[in-house]
Amino acid sequence: xxxxxxxxxxxxxxxxxxxxxxxxxxxxxxxxxxxxxxxxxxxxxxxxxxxxxxxxxxxxxxxxxxxxxxxxxxxxxxxxxxxxxxxxxxxxxxxxxxxxxxxxxxxxxxxxxxxxxxxxxxxxxxxxxxxxxxxxxxxxxxxxxxxxxxxxxxxxxxxxxxxxxxxxxxxxxxxxxxxxxxxxxxxxxxxxxxxxxxxxxxxxxxxxxxxxxxxxxxxxxxxxxxxxxxxxxxxxxxxxxxxxxxxxxxxxxxxxxxxxxxxxxxxxxxxxxxxxxxxxxxxxxxxxxxxxxxxxxxxxxxxxxxxxxxxxxxxxxxxxxxxxxxxxxxxxxxxxxxxxxxxxxxxxxxxxxxxxx
Amino acid sequence: xxxxxxxxxxxxxxxxxxxxxxxxxxxxxxxxxxxxxxxxxxxxxxxxxxxxxxxxxxxxxxxxxxxxxxxxxxxxxxxxxxxxxxxxxxxxxxxxxxxxxxxxxxxxxxxxxxxxxxxxxxxxxxxxxxxxxxxxxxxxxxxxxxxxxxxxxxxxxxxxxxxxxxxxxxxxxxxxxxxxxxxxxxxxxxxxxxxxxxxxxxxxxxxxxxxxxxxxxxxxxxxxxxxxxxxxxxxxxxxxxxxxxxxxxxxxxxxxxxxxxxxxxxxxxxxxxxxxxxxxxxxxxxxxxxxxxxxxxxxxxxxxxxxxxxxx
Ligand SMILES: Nc1ncnc2c1ncn2[C@@H]1O[C@H](COP(=O)(O)OP(=O)(O)OP(=O)(O)O)[C@@H](O)[C@H]1O
Ligand SMILES: [Mg+2]
Numbered sequence: 001x002x003x004x005x006x007x008x009x010x011x012x013x014x015x016x017x018x019x020x021x022x023x024x025x026x027x028x029x030x031x032x033x034x035x036x037x038x039x040x041x042x043x044x045x046x047x048x049x050x051x052x053x054x055x056x057x058x059x060x061x062x063x064x065x066x067x068x069x070x071x072x073x074x075x076x077x078x079x080x081x082x083x084x085x086x087x088x089x090x091x092x093x094x095x096x097x098x099x100x101x102x103x104x105x106x107x108x109x110x111x112x113x114x115x116x117x118x119x120x121x122x123x124x125x126x127x128x129x130x131x132x133x134x135x136x137x138x139x140x141x142x143x144x145x146x147x148x149x150x151x152x153x154x155x156x157x158x159x160x161x162x163x164x165x166x167x168x169x170x171x172x173x174x175x176x177x178x179x180x181x182x183x184x185x186x187x188x189x190x191x192x193x194x195x196x197x198x199x200x201x202x203x204x205x206x207x208x209x210x211x212x213x214x215x216x217x218x219x220x221x222x223x224x225x226x227x228x229x230x231x232x233x234x235x236x237x238x239x240x241x242x243x244x245x246x247x248x249x250x251x252x253x254x255x256x257x258x259x260x261x262x263x264x265x266x267x268x269x270x271x272x273x274x275x276x277x278x279x280x281x282x283x284x285x286x287x288x289x290x291x292x293x294x295x296x297x298x299x300x301x302x303x304x305x306x307x308x309x310x311x312x313x314x315x316x317x318x319x320x321x322x323x324x325x326x327x328x329x330x331x332x333x334x335x336x337x338x339x340x341x342x343x344x345x346x347x348x349x350x351x352x353x354x355x356x357x
Numbered sequence: 358x359x360x361x362x363x364x365x366x367x368x369x370x371x372x373x374x375x376x377x378x379x380x381x382x383x384x385x386x387x388x389x390x391x392x393x394x395x396x397x398x399x400x401x402x403x404x405x406x407x408x409x410x411x412x413x414x415x416x417x418x419x420x421x422x423x424x425x426x427x428x429x430x431x432x433x434x435x436x437x438x439x440x441x442x443x444x445x446x447x448x449x450x451x452x453x454x455x456x457x458x459x460x461x462x463x464x465x466x467x468x469x470x471x472x473x474x475x476x477x478x479x480x481x482x483x484x485x486x487x488x489x490x491x492x493x494x495x496x497x498x499x500x501x502x503x504x505x506x507x508x509x510x511x512x513x514x515x516x517x518x519x520x521x522x523x524x525x526x527x528x529x530x531x532x533x534x535x536x537x538x539x540x541x542x543x544x545x546x547x548x549x550x551x552x553x554x555x556x557x558x559x560x561x562x563x564x565x566x567x568x569x570x571x572x573x574x575x576x577x578x579x580x581x582x583x584x585x586x587x588x589x590x591x592x593x594x595x596x597x598x599x600x601x602x603x604x605x606x607x608x609x610x611x612x613x614x615x616x617x618x619x620x621x622x623x624x625x626x627x628x629x630x631x632x633x634x635x636x637x638x639x640x641x642x643x644x645x646x647x648x649x650x651x652x653x654x655x656x657x658x659x660x661x662x663x664x665x666x667x668x669x
Pocket of ligand 1: 036043045
């Protein structure tokens with residue numbers, strides 16, 4: 001088991017820099033999820049850590065050792081690939097035994113480790129099959145089993161659930177979490193799915209265009225998004241954004257709608273006339289009772305979800321979404337008031353799109 | 358409903374009887390499949406089944422165009438004669454020898470070439486092109502070129518050997534050296550074909566398997582034996598089938614290089630068939646020889662197919 005750090009880690013293809021001097025400390029036993037949109041450099045970062053991709057600049061440290069010049073096999077990591085990369089001509093048992101055979105682990109030891117891992121993953125009855133005779137979920141488990149038997153310092157996962165259907169994804173997600181609690185090895189996990197990131201991670205690293213946008217616990221990135229990008233990326237349905245301007249103690253959104261600033265999370269005074277982006281999560285709209293700041297909009301679309309109702313409404317030029325109690329069923333076209341919890345309003349600078357703190 | 362009942366007519370859901378010809382041309386019917394396959398099947402019958410049957414038929418006749426006599430049915434006489442024909446045994450032995458030397462030879466060289474061509478070159482096309490050239494050359498042309506390469510006075514081979522102090526070899530005067538020169542030429546000519554098939558197989562192996570093996574700790578050599586070779590097996594078997602069958606039919610290269618000489622020491626079965634049918638116009642005996650070669654090819658194919666089946 002080991003900690004991992006990236007020190008100004010960079011990757012370029014010619015003049016194109018796709019990972020930009022990432023600095024990150026990952027503690028021993030931590031479960032860290034790298035998340036971000038497609039093409040932001042998550043896989044590249046993970047593969048540099050694994051040794052599958054040459055490092056252009058900076059350092060990768062595992063434990064207390066700079067591993068830049070070590071081959072993958074010398075880094076003591078195990079990786080679960082997106083396509084699982086099971087050896088098609090080997091049985092499940094042979095797949096799991098391969099790394100141990102290469103390392104000269106005794107046959108009895110191999111057998112007991114595989115039995116243990118297979119037990120943990122519920123694949124004991126599959127050990128004699130070949131990968132082609134397994135379902136997607138079973139292959140996924142075998143890929144994890146192959147990693148577990150190694151007892152590496154660090155586990156790396158690259159989008160391990162993206163080939164599974166939604167139901168299975170939920171199940172395996174729980175299993176990965178359970179697995180981490182059982183074996184406690186450091187895990188670095190790549191996904192583009194923010195739900196996966198939120199549910200699995202001790203800490204989330206949000207990447208954008210090869211840069212770290214924010215690092216924090218799931219609560220932190222949800223409650224205190226560092227930028228418009230993070231606010232929009234984390235949470236479902238996504239955070240609403242609308243432009244506003246500071247006037248006195250209020251932020252004016254449209255000629256007729258404004259919200260008080262005193263509850264919003266920021267320190268220091270905001271100059272009159274400052275342009276802002278105001279972020280409100282759909283779930284932070286409340287019934288428009290007295291004393292609650294409110295926004296008045298025209299209902300566009302109503303989506304009843306059973307547990308609650310999503311109401312899309314127009315406010316000035318923007319379309320916002322509010323998550324309402326299930327019994328709220330406005331008719332499209334009608335005017336409606338939406339209460340806003342003033343302490344849940346997020347303020348971002350309009351120019352930099354960074355949170356105002 | 359019985360099968361005979363259903364072939365005449367059938368009822369649709371609303372009770373109408375569909376005439377047989379409507380069902381026959383109904384695109385959903387099996388008939389469509391048969392119809393679509395028919396042209397290919399007919400063509401196949403015309404260009405393969407008929408000539409093979411005709412060949413077997415002719416092999417039971419005494420049919421020599423030089424004798425001027427009409428074809429006479431002689432049963433297995435041609436085959437009996439073959440058993441006592443020393444040239445038949447010599448040419449068959451040469452053919453088997455060439456097969457046993459050049460098939461593994463081309464496999465090893467072809468595998469090495471394919472592995473090299475699969476390296477991450479910056480430019481792939483010069484590599485591919487150089488693989489294709491020997492394959493694209495006509496066989497007889499390759500035979501001619503190499504006949505010159507192995508020429509005892511002007512050949513490049515003796516020249517190179519001479520620089521290392523080796524006495525010049527008169528390649529085509531000795532049965533052993535002539536056979537060696539022929540085998541080397543055949544390996545050169547055919548290994549690129551092996552390499553192309555194996556290269557195609559190599560490119561179907563996902564890169565992530567090698568990455569997984571890297572992480573698992575396997576070195577390059579281990580990866581070759583544990584991943585590359587087992588996953589190449591189907592391509593190798595296919596390449597071997599083609600190569601073995603063409604080896605059994607070896608004709609052009611020895612024909613151009615030695616014309617079977619000295620004596621008949623490098624003649625192949627295909628050359629002997631050619632001699633009997635084209636030079637001696639003895640179609641009966643030539644056909645019987647061809648039937649033997651056909652049977653040999655079929656046996657080899659059956660063995661390989663069995664190999665694939667048990668692997669699958
Ligand atoms: N060999 C290469 N040459 C040039 N650019 C490359 C190369 N490989 C990857 N890239 C670029 O690097 C960027 C990051 O790729 P990477 O695979 O790390 O993305 P990712 O975050 O894992 O995305 P995804 O979620 O789609 O897997 C992409 O924009 C990609 O186009
Ligand atoms: Mg990726």
